[in-house]
Amino acid sequence: MISIAFALALMGVQDLPAAADIEPEVTTEVAPAPAPAPEPELERDPVTGELPVDPYEMSNAHAGATPFTGTAMRDAFHGQEGIRRVVDNMVDRAVIDPRISEIFVAHDLVRLRRTLFEQFCHILNAGCDYTGRDMESSHRDLGLQVDDLNVLVENLQAAMADEKVGFAAQNRLLSKLAPMKRDVVTR
């Protein structure tokens, strides 16, 4: 019983630093603008709206999983349209989820939505190539914990449920993402 009270007290304590971190940074920006650019001199591409990144080699292998074969998974996700809705919904949820929202500040969400879409579309065999970076190098500097991953998985599950993707198919996509934990979670 003592230990339960103790652990409960800890649960309270651990909320404090998080709350303290949310500094009411006063910016005059009004529009739901994408996160501020990490370096002021970077300019968004007028066509894609993305920030430039350092050059890297492109390969479908960077998607981090062998794609499904056949069309069942593509259909379960309602094709590219559905996959785009799932990815956008997941990102929308993640960036306002108080448990992980801070991690996305100052990252190029335009690029993230595109590369995540490509990655899911490629893995689900819905006719895309993945042109983003590999999982290890794109998460290396984020210092993610397994709790962050679990939160993102919950956001993805909610997005897939909104898209009415069957639960077995949801888990099948997760089975492709689960082994990537070792590249994504660095702490």
Added chain:
Amino acid sequence: MKDLSVLRVAACLFSLSASTLVSANLPAQAQDLRNGGKLLLTNGVSTIEGSGGGGLATWSTIAGNATQEGIGGSVHGTVIELPDYNWTSFGVSVGFFDRLELSYARQNLDTIDIGTALGLGRGYTLNQNVFGAKLKLAGDVVYGDPLLPQIAIGVQHKRSSDAAVVAAVGGASPNGTDFYISATKLFLSQSVLANATVRFTKANQTGLLGFGSATDSNHKPQFEGSLAYQLSRRFVVGGEYRTKPNNLGIAREDDWVDLFAAYALTRNVTVTAAYVDLGSIATADNQRGALLSLQAAF
């Protein structure tokens, strides 16, 4: 009296290890201690012996909702209605950093009319305290290599409060310790969770009838298997099989089987209902009935 002091020692140990583990962790990364981060149902439920697992079978999962980032725990209560007995048990467990689990469970078996038949008196209740510790060695139930399960080893020290009854039925000792190794994996591509546990035990009816007998007093390997299908984030159905020793001359002991459904009402509360077949218990055959268990985890 004795039970109480054991309890107190256990409670102290719990909080001691909690504070050492935590203070070791606090200075460097206080902001990183996070609790309650596990995905729904991936902590399993509480077994009748208090450890994290299915209803009857112990799994390698660590109790509570915390991941390697924090400390969690659970409390549970279980009732089993059988033709000739009523079972109640309750317990608490604490999971440290998804690595170490300490647990306590109290089991009570109301013998109703069998008590009269055995000369104990109607409604005589057999009691037992179970102290458990479990250490995760490798793997992860959800993430990582899809073929590498989460593997854990554990001990359960059991102390029956009915030494006289244990002696009368031929049990060699009212106290005993089980050792087990367990492997559990959620196969996401099939939505199937599988568990296999080997338990070295000499417990008679998990220890409620003591440990070993005059003729048979060695630890023997027994098997506990669970197979479950995840229907949704909140809902899982499955079955379990648990083999048991058969040490006592006066009463046969059977393997246990159950079919269960577990539902996560909230992130913290899970209800489990099961059909259980516990076979023959202390001369009363065909003990088939219903199990209902409620767990609160944080």
